[in-house]
Amino acid sequence: MTTAPTTQTSVQPTAVPASNSVAETSSRGSMLTIRNLSKTFRLHMLGGVELPAISEVSFEVLPGEFVGLSGPSGAGKSTVLKCIHRTYLATSGEILYRSAHRGTVDLVSVAEGEILEFRRTEIGFVSQFLRVIPRVGAQDLVAEPIRLRLGVDLETARLRAASLLDRLGIPRKLFSAYPATFSGGEQQRVNIARAVAWEPRLLLLDEPTASLDKRSVDAVVELFAQLRENGATMVGVFHDPELLERITDRVVRIGAEP
């Protein structure tokens, strides 16, 4: 993308229509450009009642930046993250993402196959809860994405997983145990390890530290700092406003002004 200013004849493969040159221009330089993003849930069981979750949300995220989302409970912070991840289908608006290999695409409308490819190679999501996999122990759970996404052999992947779990203070004796039986905080740390192990280029964090004690939070914060040094861009929601201020570069407020 080091070419002259974009013209109508750009050869860059992109899912954004060529006519959308305004969008292209203003998203230049940013990793994510979110514009007028709205999401309304329609509940058919309740006679089609409509629940607006977010309305006209706009913000930008620069490469390497850590942007925090704040706002009162129910303001739609997680909804924004889930729309970026396409776990939720946006009702309107756009999410322009400057991908590593596919040019700039609108995550709201790009094909499912592309989204899956991004999730495999670029975009990671850390939820609040660990999704356990039957008969897979903690260390292997973390090693799996390292192996599958980075093409690393099993032994190396397990070593990397172990050092990550060490950093997050998971006792070695739990490494081969099934996380289904772990405490909430232990599960959450395994969850973070699994989600960041392959070092996604864009990381979406949905209250990843909600049930962690102070020591664990510090370990996680340090881990995030290192991921950023390695070039990751992050957008996150944290339940603790002080933590949010401390670890992010900038806070974007979602929902009505207080």
Next chain:
Amino acid sequence: MEALLRAHGITRRYGPGCALCLDSTGADAGTNRCPTCGSVWACRDVSLELRAEEALGIVGESGSGKSTLVKLLHFDDPATSGYLELARLRQLEGIGGIYADGCDWSRDLFSMDRYRQRRVRDASMGIVYQHPHLGLRMGVSSGGNVAERLLSAGWRSIGAMRQRASHLLERTEIPLSRMDEPPRNFSGGMQQRVQIAKALSGDPPILLLDEVSTGLDLSVQARVLDMIRTLREELRLSMVVVSHDLGVIHLLCQRTMVMKNGQVVESGLTDQILQDPQHGYTQLLVASQLQ
């Protein structure tokens, strides 16, 4: 990921059909049976695409047509209409008349003769049926069940077949000491594992799984699912996974289709289907399953 299989407008009707059928059946009508002529539209106008190394989930209530769809894809049952194509696969190169010169996709496989369909199926697909008795001969030894499939795929050496069968049964954790026993003697979980061994015997790129873990108790289910995950990765399988259990779908599938009364009412990324279902029926399904 490249597409491997695509199906368009697949329909299976049981019965004569009449002029009123289409309006009085389907998801909106709430039934798959035409009140006028009694025809059952088990599967209606279903289109899908399966990509390489992808698992596609199919969910829906009992009778929505999931098993019918899988059986149509496996040529067990002839489609009333629609077509099915496979991408150019090394496994199919030897079968004449499948690909037109220079085409990346096969001709419509539904309109091929039974002989070719069987060869295509043996070379490219394995299936695990909802009911083990559909996929296994209960009185024949487990090794024999696998060998039967190999025989139909053109294997001739008894020694080689026995070796392949024991390898597969070992992979699916059936003790070799029980290879000569018939599946009739086995538990439900073991029967499903023999079915998996049989399904994988021809080294197919595509695996069709119809309720592979339904009805098994939880620890047995976990074992079967773990095995499928491992085999999928090792053998780089593409899978169609039918299940009542949204947990199984979530575990295995990147994309999911929701069926009701023979029709697809919604399809999308699995996490989207589970967390932001669009169709009223899917919302009900999700609400009923997740507390």
